[in-house]
Amino acid sequence: MLIAIAGALIISTSAPLVRLSGVSPATSALFRCAYAVPPMLLLAWLERRRLGPLTGKPLYLAWVAGLMFAFDLLFWHHTIDYVGAGLATVLGNLQVFIVAFAAWALFRERPSTPLMIATPVVFGGVVLISGVFDSGAYGADPALGVVTGVATSIAYAAFLLLMKAGSGRAAGPLAHATVVATVAIAALSPLFGGASFVPEWPAHGWLLLLALGPQVLGWSLITYSLPRQPAVLTALLLLVQPVTTVALSAVALGERPSPLQLAGCAVVVLGVLYGSRRGQAGRGVREQDEQVPNTSTV
Template sequence: MVAAYLLHGGRGVSVSAHRRIVLIAIIGALIISTSAPLVRLSDVSPATSALFRCAYAVPPMLLLAWLERRRLGPLPRKGLLTAWAAGVVFALDLLFWHHAIDYVGAGLATVLGNLQVFIVAFAAWGLFRERPSNRLMISTPVVFAGVVLISGVFDSAAYGSDPMMGVLAGVATSISYAAFLLLMKGGSDRAAGPLAHATVVATLAIALLSPLFGGADFVPSRPEHGWLVVLALGPQVLGWSLITFTLPRQPAALTALLLLIQPMTTVAISALGLGERPSVLQFAGCAVIVLGVLYGSRRAQPPVDVAPAGLPAVSAEGMRPRQ
């Protein structure tokens, strides 16, 4: 991936590179945080933005996959099939999430997207016998109380065209994204190849599923597609690559803390740049979710000095960015 060539050509990272790893993680989180605002700025239908953010990302991702293949050889058949399956659920993830942005705004939709950490944890418990930590068990009902606050059930001043539908789309996003992470976990220890295959399949799946999600406009236009190109090359390719590189190279608690930059920054960008004004109760719901995810994703573990390159495993306490 991109950052692998910034630090020792993709080899294991020494302790002396720790500050650079943290800096790369922060940069990646800041880049990822612009994803939902860019969707809003493109001002196209949710299916259109989902389709082209993948389509425009395919060429650079194929280049990264080709570079990885030169170093490591062809992707094993199991990894290939799993990546294709992951691409299908990734398509659902993007379609639901872009609808959540449409219903409840970029900031709140991004906060809702971070619920996947809990869904992954309990799914991994059933599939891989990875029991969630006590912290995660305690924080789960607290976090979903935050979801209720965002939904506007008790709030006549709730922000969004349809807050309840926004929450439902956000939860569906998290379920789809959790399935994507679990498939990627069981497929291959590589990064660029599986991601490239998943992105190609996601592009095709979104095109086929788009009629069920309001339809997509297949004709590029300006300036809308200028924003979509920035979305694809920035958050989709560069941001994802940087974050994926840093995840296995630092403790889970530090990863969770750094990745919380993403939803908080998105809420700030959306409020300042897009004029989104969630209600007091919705802001409280955001705070509850962010603090609950931080608390639930922490666990005591020894510091890691050196970690292998490639796609990180997804543990019950692992936390991944909203794409």
């Protein structure tokens, strides 16, 4: 849990670093992965020396996870442009609900009654963030930001579940996923506004920091923790990210969401916290599952 929390704190700097770079969404997505490839390959090589090569199903899952990560970053970096770093990070973390229901189907981690109750409440908070009832909503296009933010959450949830279902390693799967994401972002960038392939300074200094910090260190810690705890718990711990990012964005970037948007943030975070609780029925199912061998092949 401490490793996952440390990783979440590190990746909470991602959105502010994207804003500070001042480049297009596709460019920031591309270079945060490209700059991360060399150190990730080194970490994967060291892991391979201890555990052997990554082959078979875990390798294929890492490749698909990389494709999902490419969509996650492309949608999310556009969301940052539309609603700012803080609100974009809150919207991206709707993955908690997607992970919870998908984990029910894939890993027999049954969602609790509080989760069912919290789901419509949280999406009410999303409506507040969208600014549809707010003439003073922060962001260039808050409504479109909600659309891309939800798309981010879907891709983000798929990435987390694929990484959880892999080999239990950290560096190897993440290195493969990062390489695939780099290639996929370069190929898809024309559909997302285009990317500049020529490094420009000092903008790329921020992207280099983004790659070495959140992308390499932060995600290595999170990837290590994913197979070692329930998917919903990891998703809950990642809520450290949006809360911290909203604060960082206010201090470092001067972002000032409207009162209704801040209320929406509070509704989302509190709703996810409540929804991630396990009711008595959920505990009973968990205890029963612990007594039955897991026959899932996922």
